Amino acid sequence: MLVPRAQSGDTFADGGTHLLARFDDPAIERAYVASEREARIPGTRFLAAIGIVTLISYIGFNPMHFPLEGVLAYNLAAGPFILLLGAIIGLTFTQVYLDKPWIDLIIFSVMAAVMVMLIDALGAQADITNISRLSMAVINLGILMVFASLGFVATARYFVVWAIILLALYAAFLLQADRSIVNKVYSFTNFTTFFTFACFVNWDIDRRARKTFAATLALEEERAKTEELLHNVLPEKVAKRLQRGETIADSYGDVSVIFVDIVGFSSLAKRLSPGHLVKTLNTVFGLADASAERFGVEKVKTVGDAYLAVVGGHSSSGRGAADAIHFAQDLIAAVAKFSGDSGIDVAIRIGIHTGNVVGGVVGSQRLAYDYWGNTMNIASRIEGVASPNGIAVSEATYLGAHDKALFTEPELMTLKGVGEMKVYRVVSED
Template identity: 45%
Template sequence: MGSLSIRAWVQERHAQLHMARWMLEFDDEDAEDEFVVYDDMRGLNEARFPLAIGMVFTLVYGVVDVLILDEVPLALVLIRLAGAVTFLAAGVVITRSLWVSRHLQLASVGLLSVLLVALGTLMARSADFPPEYLRTSCTVTLLGAVGLLRLRMHAAIAMTAVYVAVCLTLPGVLGGVDTLARNVAPTAGLAAIALLIAYALEKLRRTDYLRQREVEIEQARSEELLHNVLPAAIARRLRTGEGAIADSAPSVSVLFSDIVGFTPVSEALSPEELVQLLDTMFREFDELCEQRGIEKIKTVGDAYMAVAGLPVPDPDHAASLAELALDMQRTLNRLSPSWPSPVAMRIGIASGPVVAGVIGRRKFTYDLWGDTVNTASRMESHGRPHRIQVAEATYALLADRYAFSDPQTVEVKGKGPMTTYFLLGAS
């Protein structure tokens, strides 16, 4: 992810989110959709535990049935066993069914509603079961669903409605008005408690999500700052705590550029205008580098340095840098009419081995060393305006694909006479 895309991502996600007062949805639809996916994924990952708990409680209630009833109806035994098998089967299906993974809340409410209605119908029809036993059994199921299955408010309300219907409607129809009246207050109270628990748990999960989101934003900011200073591959190595970062590369290409006529321009502009001009030009150079997989090393004043083949190897590094140099010339030609006085650019390229590494720990920088770097710098400083001067090693790599001037001998400071060429374009 480039620095510009990281910045846009951070700005997009940094908008403050707000939760609705009662149903708790985020005011941003994309963020709400993202949370739902996140919450359901966590629910899927944790689903086996609550389903196992449901199976255990179902079997435990089967034991309780035996203890409190003189004769346990066969239908009740079958429902208890069916419930246990259903929980067991749900633990398998929930991790394999695509539909369930996409509709986890609906599947959870549907499964538990069927169990509540089946259990409630049987108990309400039997005189051996007091209403309190029915309500207790249903309440355990409801609280377990709310607390362990990560039901959000819509699903929790639906589940609570089923609970109220089972605990009131069936006893009322089958046991009369008096039975219904005795069950209204405790059922309503327990339903309200279940909804409060669901509300508190969901709000806690959403708050945790927001905090995680803030951490991601801060990490993205750190990534952006680090990637603005170091190549991505080097930044990853630095984050892992690697000590001295130093690499040797047997074959890369290095480019230096410098603006000719920059002094008159700097004298004619205010500091703000001058920085704006340079920023516009260097931003475009940076985009050209990013498009071609070239690593910008640094800018010094109006000079620009880049390398192809590091830190990510590029077998065609010389051609990548040649195309960058030609694009840089075209970019300056397009921008220069807006400058207050005529400008030109010298570009130098050399190819060969280099050593690369990170210097310092405060205000650190990724830099290159070696004879190839020195040669590229000399190709620029001993070049001509509007020209791209390349060393003989670069020419050898590109001679069959690009057009060059005739060879020339240049007296290079510190290196003596060197054969160089001017890159003219693609052949």
């Protein structure tokens, strides 16, 4: 069953201390009622079945002691009672039982009327049972009251209304009975004992069920927050694989790795206060995030003043090297505008290389989907030879985007830890 997501402050009315509590949110109240009624369907069916078996056993027992007239009178009352209990069992198989909790009022009102017929039939046999009609009423209506306290599921308010009406009718019955005042007082006291016990049982079951439901909602809300936080850190598919206990290790071909670095960050750190420096860094990386979203680039992480992203990885939607270059051009333009508007001399270098990488999640704390491989190292080295507010790319990246941007002639450069490579520079659009 779908349950509305709890909002902060979704509690019982009056903070849960009200005698007949309800959830503040009507949608949550409806969800609670439906879920509780569904959960207690097996118990409701079992309770109705017990009633049927009890009545049938009396139908078989009475002919051995009652006269034919008494047997017929009892069977005429017990028959509808059995049919009604059978109808309750059948009703629990329908959606009406879950969606229309007020139906409990109808069920037990009819049941009370049939019970009166049963009491009348048994009261007529007082000479045989040695139980007066008044005593029979106390016993059977008391049993019905307790039975109803379990049968009114998640509808404590309806039960109280029904029980008070039944109590009032019993009081009216006592007033016209030919009994002494002492007998009437004790009979009413006995019946109110059933009434009090039944009300407590119904209220306590509902109270406990509401607490359990509220705790479940809170748990689901916390789980949703945890999953949302996890999905902010990791791609959704990766998060689900981790939750299944899988080892995350993937291989990718033709991935364009993008390294972005702030030029002269050490000098910038000396000129700006710590707070201003962090604010500036956050602005630059925020611009990078915005550009990444526009061009389907997957942000991997930030390391100090460096920003690492890929196209063609696990959760990127970009089409390859061309989108990597468009991302770089867009970011340089955004940073240049920020520098002019703020008066802070900020410039970036970007290096891009395309090749094979391995992606995955390692460790057990501060989880992140990361990438490894020589492609990452080469992109980092190419970034180091890019000009301020310039883009340098490898030959592999150039071949993947040569018709999407303008490039300078290749330069044969020696990169530390890599060796000689052809490096192309993207011509500025200005």
